[in-house]
Amino acid sequence: MIATAPPSTAESTRTAISRRPFLAVRDARKHYGAVQALRGVDFAIAPGEVVGLVGHNGAGKSTLMNVLAGTVQRTSGDFSVGETAIDAWSPHRAQGRGLRCVFQELSLCGNLTLAENTRVMHRALRGFGWRRRAGDAIRRTLDAIFPGHGIPVGARVADLPIGARQMAEIARAFSVTDEPVRCVILDEPTSALGHEAAEQLLAYIRKAASEGVACILITHRLDEIMAVCDRAVVMVDGQVTAERPIHGLTRAALVGLMGTIEAQHDRSREPTAAPSGAALVVDDPGRGPGDLPIRAMAGDIVGFAGLDGHGQRERLRALYAGGRRGPRPVAYVAGDRGTEGVFALWSIADNLTIRSLDSLRRGGFLSPKAEAELARTWAERLKVKAPSVDTPILSLSGGNQQKVLFARALASDAEVIFLDDPMRGVDVNTKQDVYRLIRSEAAKGRCFIWYTTELEELNNCERLYVFREGRAATMLSGAEIGPSRVLEASFGGGHD
């Protein structure tokens, strides 16, 4: 019951925090059909504690968060909040207990204003004057977390830039009306925030913790874990494999616990000089001041880097659209598999051949034999794990679906291939296979334009454009390419 929960008043300084957990799961399991997303997880968090949850994509962090938040029902396992054992859990009940979430894909309604979105979360905001009270509540929290944010609370969310949306969503999770906030789960909250906003958030998390609010921070940015958490919990393959207090833990040790293979800098190919001569991809340079024209030639692997949502994808799309009008065949590998990549109703073969149908006609009709042959060849070359190419694409794992999308592009006649952050949520082995393939295809004269949010992938590129505020702001090539230079350029250090 709420009454038994520790008081979240001023007396609870960090040392005085009761270590009785606010929230605990034991042996939590979650299956999606045959896929085991959680295989028996024990997890607990005390009031006022900040726990960092780390692990690779697909390790089960988001599933655990959804189970805790009530948006996904666990398959089995014990769950308690305060002293009470919980049977059925729902977002509504979770909120009643003061549990809030910031989801990775933003959960604001774009057609509503910030104040209205705040109302959606708070049932108490109704009746006369609700709009004003909602506006006040969100403004207060925004001011507390991100002083100087400059976000109008009457603005429609769809009109706000992505960073402001993320700030708004975070502030909404911390906003208070009738029931106090007791625990906030944040999934990659800083992915679209700038440096200063991220710092502000981390400072606020510590402040909230000192007032008794528990926080679970899920992030790939280990420095943030090191800076703000009391404890780190490491997940691998749907299980918690390690739990360590941050005090006395080094970043390297944490990386070791995650089982990360540190990216090897196998720069297999010499960096090309600044581009000259006939380019396969030419971008119109007139996109305003400070915007570099994009150039790429046969055999090039050119990277697009920068913070998420700073115009990389838009530029990639524009180049692809331009390329389709041009004389050279192009292909595009989508990163957002679900909505832009796979054809959900189709088999592997149908998905793989759609880009190459022109060459599969025999006497005006598509030849099933030629199709199957092409599909088999490329499914084998990319080591797609499936009983046959007639298997429905959705029965494959995410990584294998992605391989089919790669195969679709590589099997085609495309000379220029656009990669739209395609390796998100893909396991390490798949990645290594695909990297090798990309390099060998480039060596055969194909040209790749590669947008990625994973810094280590940039090592495969010989030239990088770092995007900021919708413009290709910086070009790096060869040995200049390294995480620190890229980050510096992403945040525009020293430019304006």
Added chain:
Amino acid sequence: MSQRFFRLPSVRPSLAPWTYGFIVALAMWIATTAYAGLGSAGATVASALAFGAFSVVVGTGQMLVVASGPGNIDLSVPSVLTLAAYASMTVMHGSDGLILPGLAAALALGAGAGALNYLAITALRLPPIIATLAWSFVFQSLAFNFGGEATLKPPAALAGFTALQVGGLRVMPLAVMALTLVAALALRRTLFGRRLLATGQSERAADLAGVRVGRVRLLAYMLCGAAAALTGFLLSGFTGGAALNMGDAYLLESIAVVVLGGTSVAGGQANAVGIWGAALFFNLMGTMLNTFHLQAGVRFLLTGTLIILIVAIVPRPRAA
């Protein structure tokens, strides 16, 4: 034919969606025959096939549009049908020698109407339901005004063809069955068919996979208009001339036969053969209820209930 595209986790023995129309149609035929006696069984089927053929032609066109993506639908079908019937009657002027020009005029008019529909959808960024509705108003007015002499009789050869029987079998339904097979083959084995289904599943994915989604949709709407026009051409031959309300029945029916035939309104999945099952179901139900001497209201009620029931129980392909 589309069943290999997906598996359902359910343990329910899943019959293919498109078979349901045939099953219900068969049940109705049996019920009618049981009531009215075996003697009428053949005639019942023959008439269902003859009338069903028109629904199938309209439905096949509508299927292409529906399959081209969620929200795509052509409400101008009835007015295009009527307008094309008048146009071809005017061109042919009752003369056997002008049948081919009449057919060509109808098809061209239908394809043009489809192109106009698609143009309004893209250029004005209108939802298809609104764009095709507004055009249908315009086409309807055109039919009112340029209907010409409403008393024009179809050429004897056309009327003869639509009623032609060889060895007791009507030829026209057979021709329409051939058309169905062509459509089924086109969906599976031609570039257009494959690209249409890709576009229907996900416009963005199709665009990124190199499909010119605009052209694909344009062609779908043009073919739909042409199919409606062809129906108008044949129907005016069958019924002895064009009439202003001849298309009205096909507005809702064309949508219903497509969906009951196993085509998904979510797009990307089409079934040409299933349309026959649904069309027979509609026509046999009419016959059955007439035989039972039930009034029109009951017929509507039953139609609606069956549409909802079939849609609710038929397993559908679903992206996870």
Added chain:
Amino acid sequence: MTDATTTDAVLAARRLGLARRPWLRDALGVGLPAVALAAMLAVIMHIRPTAMSYFGFTLLFKLATPLVFAALSQMLVITLGDIDLSNGSFVGLVTCVTALFLADAPVEALLLYVLAVAAYAAFGLLIHVQRLPSIIVTLGMSFIWLGLAVILLPSPGGAAPAWLNAFMNWRPPLLPLPIWIALLAALAGHLVVTHSSYGAVLRGAGANPRAVERAGWSLLGIRAAVYAAAGSLAVLSGLALTGLTTSGDANIAPSYTLLGVGAVILGGGSFTGGAVSPVGTVVGALTLSLAGSLLSFLQVPPTWQIGAQGVILFLVLAGRILVAEKTP
């Protein structure tokens, strides 16, 4: 302030015009059909100045009232991203029930209305639970309503209760009745859908159902409530129509389905869910019903009138695109 905070502030400032004033865009959405409406009125007044009178307006907008309610009913369903193809035949059914029972057996009539609204809600539940396409389920529903109506009243007939007739022909002070009703309906719609706290949840559920579900709301409940409300508005539409025509007819209103959709879209709504404007919808419904009168005034031959309505629909919607392109 540096970094992304600055970025955000700069970008926000760039979009200041609309970001800070979302109502401005709403006003533009409503403004367009309003301009079309005013233009049509101006043409009519120019041709026949006597029309600009209490009596003239009463005649011009006489048939608008039922369409306003039908359009608002459609709007609610469109808010959720669904579409209701059964709206018009449901109105037909209500006219039959009203003309048959309301005068002599008001209790039974009320019971039938409640049942019909409950059935609407039940179909909403079916659509939600089975995740069925609303377009097909409501297509089936339209046959069901039509069938029931034809069973009740095989040919047009019955009689509206005298009080209903009297009300629809009532001459209230200041403005003609249809205008009063349109104003009140627009105001009520605005208060409930655009302004109230539950309206915010409703519009949110149309645009991003997952987010609203994550915030602890039951989408099932929302859908059932919306369909029930849509059914209730359609009942009002049927009542108004019976009051005007004084009899019931199963086939009187099939055009309301699509005219209602047209009014919603004209009024700035879209099928993407959550993007609707009650005021715009009411203005759209008035525009569409006035279009008919305008064409008669312009002495457009009857055979061309329906086509001209299509053209008017295109013109106004094309204007919407122009406006949308002018505003970022």
